[in-house]
Amino acid sequence: MITQQTTLTRHPATAQLLAQVRALEDTVAQLEEEKAGCQYQIEQYYRLLRGRVGDLLTELLAVQLQLARQRAGQTGRRSDAEAARGWQERLDSTNRVIQDAIAHQPVDLAETAQPELKRLYRQAVTLAHPDRHTADPDRMAQATAFMMQLNDAYQRQDFPTVRRLVQDLTDGRLFLVQDDTTYSIDTLRQWLQRLTDRQQALQAEIAQLTAESAYQYMTNGTDLTAHFTQLHTALTQQLAQLQR
Template identity: 30%
Template structure:
């Protein structure tokens, strides 16, 4: 076996190992995302809505109290802050529509990145149907990034396009070597990105809350049920307080 063939065999073995590692990491990441999303839904359906109701009542109390003290700037500010918190809680609990984000700014730098990508990978520069399809797919990603105003994503796609193993034509040992080296580099980038995202997911406060709740439930506890009872009690108290302040305003 020639030295280059030996090296190809070694690299293909490394490639197979990396492929397994990437699949495992991406499966772990997607599982984390799904399980966290499921917990978030359950959390907001049980206690999130109650937090929103409690904040709504607090905001109403603050606004009615501010109405009794129109010249009190601090009372007016507290009412405004309470209303903003109530709005945020309602959005998080799915009880109100979030305002859509503002459209991205199309900066000269974003335009320049798009032009660079288009010149490099435009489908019209393809010489085969397979290459045209590859370019169409990646240009579609460039278009999405441009619409989002994501210059960094376009720059990343440019780099990936330049190192894409599928750009290598031929099946001789030399071509296979280059293609395998590029594929290994590509997988290492994907593995690193997946590991970073896993670290970010597990560091998120929502994931930590999920772990805490899961551990408590495993020991026979019911933290969300306990919290639900506490919130209902607080809501009842705030409803009474609101009614008393309203009566005070009427009698005043």
């Protein structure tokens, strides 16, 4: 591998640009991990929600759909027919989400494994992020597919799968990670700009995720048992009103 001194001799700006890219890559990897952690908390809340009140939600939507269909049949108005289709879509979507939650229960990961899981995730993001490979469409497609698998496993706290994916990546079984010395100055500048854009986008996405009520419930010390009990009572009352 060419040393940094040789790189500086050939291209005075390359070493500086590469150092900036590496530093920003680390920042972006940390933000990706933070975003995935926020998404995990939100998904945990909705899994709990579906487990506690999923049946009530489904029944409530089914009654809303029945009432909307009756109204559409009585009035014949297009707006009422569209409203009925909207309730059907919400019912179908809720059923799909509940089934998905049942099929993809998160792993109860020990706290001692959390630091290693985060380290492996950041390592993989740094090596395989699609922004690294925009000059090679095939490699970029492979990196995009890899990141989808990695993010899914990380959000489910699936430590064995994350570890296997990282091992496959470092062993070159997925695709070869491009050597630093193959990047031109123009490529590094474009890469740095993409990383800057990605950093800003991630910061905005994290701000939006942490503002969601589901995230707040999971992280601000809310008594979730009492919360879901109150929600169950409110939904039961609402359902009784609709049925009457």
